[in-house]
Amino acid sequence: MENIARQQISINLEVMDMLNQQIAKEQHSSSVYLAMASWCDQRGLERSASFFYRQSVEEREHMMKIFAFINNSGGSAYSPDVTNIAHEYASLKEVFELALQQEISVTQSIYKIVAKCRKVNDFGTENFLQWFVEEQMEEEQSIRDILDMFDLMGDAPLKLIDERIPKE
């Protein structure tokens, strides 16, 4: 029966497997950002902590968007295991550099799924993923702007840098 149900779903099966891997990546991002928020919070870097608490919630929302899309299309979404979350960082700048790497990796992963959708004519999923393509561009840009600010402020006290982290 399970195989018949899978044959009737509107998502290409290989694409669905990639979407399930993406669910795990989004949940991993959420947990990474939660750890970063905690590191910042413990050091009184309030704006940075708020930034990463917000990011953590957003990544969980991304995960849930894909989760719902798979199940609403007749597929099977899987709740991911989350492992290997670092809790120590060398500096606040390193935290943001790692966050940018995380986002670049997620963007590349989304692009791979879009490319697969085109190859197998899964236009529904490609259309669904357009929101993620735009979201990734915005997220990368916001972290790049913060890293530019680090460069501009040079050796300024961390508190002063933290006060310039965007509120929204």
Ligand code: FEO
């Ligand atoms: Fe949902 Fe920014 O990765």
